[in-house]
Amino acid sequence: MGQTAMQPDSALPxxxxxxxxxxxxxxxxxxTGILPSHVLKRLIRSHREVLATEDFTDVQIQPSSLxxxxxxxxxxxxxxxxxxxxxxxxxxxxxxxxHEIDLRGGAVLETGCVYVVPLMESLDLSFRISGIAxxxxxxGRLDVxxxxxxxxxxxxxxVDENYxxxxxxxxSPRSFPILVRKGSRLNQLRLRHGSPxxxxxxxxxxxEDVGLVDGPADIDGGLGLSVDLDGVDANQVGxxxxxxxxxxxxxxxxxxxxxxxxxxxxxxxxxxxxxxPDEFYILASxxxxxxxxxxxxxxxxxxxxxxxxRVHYAGFFDPGFGHESGEGRGSRAVLEVRxxxxxxxxxxxxxxxxxxxxxxxxxxxxxxxxxxxSNYQRQGLKLSKHFRLP
Numbered sequence: 001m002g003q004t005a006m007q008p009d010s011a012l013p014x015x016x017x018x019x020x021x022x023x024x025x026x027x028x029x030x031x032t033g034i035l036p037s038h039v040l041k042r043l044i045r046s047h048r049e050v051l052a053t054e055d056f057t058d059v060q061i062q063p064s065s066l067x068x069x070x071x072x073x074x075x076x077x078x079x080x081x082x083x084x085x086x087x088x089x090x091x092x093x094x095x096x097x098x099h100e101i102d103l104r105g106g107a108v109l110e111t112g113c114v115y116v117v118p119l120m121e122s123l124d125l126s127f128r129i130s131g132i133a134x135x136x137x138x139x140g141r142l143d144v145x146x147x148x149x150x151x152x153x154x155x156x157x158x159v160d161e162n163y164x165x166x167x168x169x170x171x172s173p174r175s176f177p178i179l180v181r182k183g184s185r186l187n188q189l190r191l192r193h194g195s196p197x198x199x200x201x202x203x204x205x206x207x208e209d210v211g212l213v214d215g216p217a218d219i220d221g222g223l224g225l226s227v228d229l230d231g232v233d234a235n236q237v238g239x240x241x242x243x244x245x246x247x248x249x250x251x252x253x254x255x256x257x258x259x260x261x262x263x264x265x266x267x268x269x270x271x272x273x274x275x276x277p278d279e280f281y282i283l284a285s286x287x288x289x290x291x292x293x294x295x296x297x298x299x300x301x302x303x304x305x306x307x308x309x310r311v312h313y314a315g316f317f318d319p320g321f322g323h324e325s326g327e328g329r330g331s332r333a334v335l336e337v338r339x340x341x342x343x344x345x346x347x348x349x350x351x352x353x354x355x356x357x358x359x360x361x362x363x364x365x366x367x368x369x370x371x372x373x374s375n376y377q378r379q380g381l382k383l384s385k386h387f388r389l390p
Contacts, residue, residue, distance in 0.1 A: 028362020032194030034064050034296050036319075036364035040191065049129055049191060052121045060185070063319050063364040064296050067136065067185040068148075068167065069120040074101040074180075077114050080170060088151040089116070089168050106181040108247055111173045116149070119167040120183070123150075123159060125191075131159030132190045134298070134316040139186045140336045141384035142248060143175035143241060143280040146186045159189075174338075175241035175280045176261065179249040186250065188316065190296070198357050206292070206357070210323075213287040214330045222300070222354035225333055228286040229348035231267040238265040238273070239282040239383060248386055258387040271348035275339035283337055284381040286349060288330025290322040294363040297321075297355040299333070310338050311353045319360060320367025332380050 025031050027039050035043075043049045044056050050066065060067040076098045083092050093116060101107045101115070109115055123131065133148035134140075134157065147156040149168040156170070169187055171180075180186070200219050207217045218224030229237045239262040248256060265273060265281070275281065291297055299315040322331035335352060346352070 027193050030359060030361045032196040033192065033359045033361040035191045035193060036360045036362050037061050037063050038365055039362065040066055049123065049125055050121060051124060054120055062188065063367050064360055065188040065190045065316065067188050070103060070169065070180060070182055070184045071118040071120050072104050072182045074103055074107065074115045074117045076101060077116050080114050082153050083151060085152050085154060089149055103180060103182045106179055108177050108179050109171060109173050110177050111175065113172065115171045117169045117171060119169055122166045123163055125159065125161055125163045128161055128194050130161045130192050132192060133157040133187055135187050136185060138384040138386065141282060141334065142178065144178060144186065145172040145174055148187060176245055177247045179247050184250050193361060196358060198359065203357055210292050212290055215287060218351065222356045224351045224354050225285040225287055226349045227335065227346055227352045228284050229267060229271045229273060229346065235267050236264050236381060237267050237283065238381065240265055241280040253385050254388045256387050258383055258389050261387065262383065273346050275337065275344045275346060277339050277341060277343060279339065281337040282383060283335040285333040285335060288322060289333050290330045291317050291319055292323060293319050293367045294360050295319055295357050296360060297357045299353045299355050311335050317355065319364060334382055
């Protein structure tokens with residue numbers, strides 16, 4: 001398969017960033033919270049907390065997260081695993097690796113297989129700095145199950161404070177085989193200082209101040225979101241991934257006809273759909289969501305209290321999502337849904353997930369939005385950036 005040329009990334013600019021010195025503490029106005037982009041850049045310039053085998057690029061830095069890059073080799077493994085306390089990932093790989101794959105010229109990762117890829121980034125975290133990872137939005141919308149692993153890890157996607165060592169991505173494409181290469185970015189990392197708590201009482205106050213959704217807010221252990229099965233776009237309520245489709249180049253934007261990979265789902269009289277086991281769906285929230293510039297949010301991926309399905313693989317909402325120019329217009333949350341063991345009926349307006357909010361230590365100079373070239377601002381029912389509609 002021919003390799004798609006990628007737009008070259010410029011090296012991370014090392015000039016001073018506006019607002020970098022604002023605030024009372026070393027990380028900004030607040031002593032605890034998620035580190036924003038200008039703090040991440042400062043740490044990178046000083047070779048603290050985050051390191052890499054090659055220079056960082058500016059496109060890696062998001063308003064409150066860092067995109068992680070695949071290294072030069074992938075390991076096809078027989079099963080997913082966690083190394084456990086006292087063990088390194090490299091030690092475990094020797095026991096379960098089937099074969100190695102060179103990613104320097106690009107390679108296809110097949111559906112139903114599990115791969116572990118050493119990343120170009122590594123960490124040298126200090127006291128009270130920890131990490132949280134998620135798949136990127138475009139990765140989740142392709143039904144690519146991606147998780148971060150560290151040495152000594154007893155949980156995926158979490159990095160303990162004081163961790164010093166390499167990072168790995170576990171990758172398992174579910175619906176579509178994907179073409180990746182060294183430097184491809186499938187997941188992202190947030191760094192957090194301290195252990196901030198954000199209560200429902202504070203969340204209610206925040207909604208009263210800025211309007212987190214375009215209507216009454218269901219706040220109980222986070223901000224509840226419900227599914228729209230009434231038709232958010234020309235009576236269409238969702239997409240279902242087609243089986244036995246072609247390969248998707250993870251770095252290719254608008255390169256594929258959506259109908260070659262997806263079947264549209266339209267609103268029905270009863271305003272409900274049945275989620276079939278082992279099928280992948282793209283749906284949208286009924287609410288339009290607005291994330292203030294100094295906050296980020298994460299959707300809990302699975303809650304057995306609302307149904308036997310997993311929602312939103314890429315569960316991170318950047319500061320400024322749906323909050324274009326501070327107007328709080330809101331954007332629909334796109335939901336990546338996969339049923340578990342049994343078919344499950346979803347009804348219009350049914351609660352499908354909850355957003356947990358966390359404050360940043362400082363407001364980033366640029367937030368998610370059209371000025372930053374963000375792909376999903378003001379979105380409705382939107383597939384990943386790889387697809388174009390006919």
